[in-house]
Amino acid sequence: MNLPSPQRYISKGCEDDLSAHGDSFRGAGYTKSPEEADHRYALMLEIVRDRSRPAAILDFGCGLGHLLDHIVGNAKYRHLRYTGLDISEKYLAAARRRHPQAEFIAMDVLESDTGLPQYDYVVLNGVFNYRGEIDCADMLDYWRRLIAVTWRHCQCGIAFNVMSKIVDWERDDLFHLPFDTMAQYVASNLSRHFIIRHDYRAYEYTTYVYREPSGA
Numbered sequence: 590m591n592l593p594s595p596q597r598y599i600s601k602g603c604e605d606d607l608s609a610h611g612d613s614f615r616g617a618g619y620t621k622s623p624e625e626a627d628h629r630y631a632l633m634l635e636i637v638r639d640r641s642r643p644a645a646i647l648d649f650g651c652g653l654g655h656l657l658d659h660i661v662g663n664a665k666y667r668h669l670r671y672t673g674l675d676i677s678e679k680y681l682a683a684a685r686r687r688h689p690q691a692e693f694i695a696m697d698v699l700e701s702d703t704g705l706p707q708y709d710y711v712v713l714n715g716v717f718n719y720r721g722e723i724d725c726a727d728m729l730d731y732w733r734r735l736i737a738v739t740w741r742h743c744q745c746g747i748a749f750n751v752m753s754k755i756v757d758w759e760r761d762d763l764f765h766l767p768f769d770t771m772a773q774y775v776a777s778n779l780s781r782h783f784i785i786r787h788d789y790r791a792y793e794y795t796t797y798v799y800r801e802p803s804g805a
Contacts, residue, residue, distance in 0.1 A: 595723050595731040596699055600677045602721055603652065607679060612687070617652045618715055625791070629750070630659035632789065633712040634666060636748035636797045644709040645670045649739055650716040652677075654684035657691055672708065674698075698738045711739045713749040718793065720764040728764050733774055740779050746799040747779075756792045771796065 593601070603618055610616040619626040633656065637644055648656045651673030660666040674694040675681050681693050696705060716735070720728040732751070739747055751766040752759075759765045768785065775783055775798055782802045787794040 594699070595720075595727060596676055596697060596735075598721060598723060599716075599719055600675075602719055604677055604679050607653075607683070612653055612683060614655075617655050618719070626655065627659060628789070629714055629791075630656045632750075632786065632795055633714045633748050634660070634669070635786075636710050636712060636746055637669070638745070638799075638803070640665065640668055643668050643670060644745070645672070647708040647711045647739075647742065648673045649711055649713045651675050651684060651693065652680045652715075654688050654691065654693070656712070656714065657688055672706075674705075699734060702738050702742065705742055707742055707744055709743065709745045711743045711747045713739060713747065715750065717749060717751045717764050717766070719762065721762050725764075729766070729770070732764070732766065733778075736775075737778060740798070744800070746797060748795060748797050750793050750795040752793050753787065755787070768794075 606618050607616045614623045614626040617626060637646070646669050648654070648671065652675060654673050657671050657673065660669055660671055672692045672694065673684055674696055675684070676695070676697050678695060681695055684693050694705070696702070698705060713735070717732050723731070736747070736749065751771070752763045754765045754767050756765070772783070775796070779798050780800055782799040784797045785794055786796070
């Protein structure tokens with residue numbers, strides 16, 4: 590089967606959720622509850638180390654802009670300046686209706702990231718969980734390429750989540766990335782300063798990668 594590029598294929602799968610469930614946690618790709626989604630947003634924002642100064646954050650694969658809902662609804666995030674980016678015009682149209690004052694960017698960074706600014710932090714929430722019919726090797730290559738591009742546009746760090754290999758069973762349509770494969774690539778190509786979060790209920794893990802060590 591000839592599939593479109595991974596970024597286009599995954600975007601189409603997400604748009605199917607949007608068509609089926611609209612502006613909701615299900616429309617953003619979550620399956621259990623709004624609380625499940627809200628927990629992920631909080632987890633992503635824990636990448637930010639210094640809350641005493643303003644920080645620019647890029648929500649890569651922003652979907653409906655629900656991360657911005659979480660930011661606006663919590664006073665502790667008042668120092669964050671939000672920008673959303675997505676490849677899907679359908680999601681971006683909905684996000685712009687929801688947050689007309691926010692900045693949203695339409696871009697496929699694997700085709701060209703020319704013109705994409707620098708941010709303090711880039712978060713990729715749910716971008717790598719689903720692979721559908723994409724071959725595992727192709728999905729791994731996609732993850733590596735996209736992580737490398739987004740790293741170029743952060744000044745402090747990036748956060749991303751993927752499905753864990755430490756599970757009772759693996760779903761064939763999800764991307765389960767071994768710790769050692771992830772860590773070897775990150776340490777060799779991005780930074781040796783990273784944290785792996787595997788302490789929450791979902792069968793995934795979140796990684797924070799920093800340019801500088803803690804306390805620097």
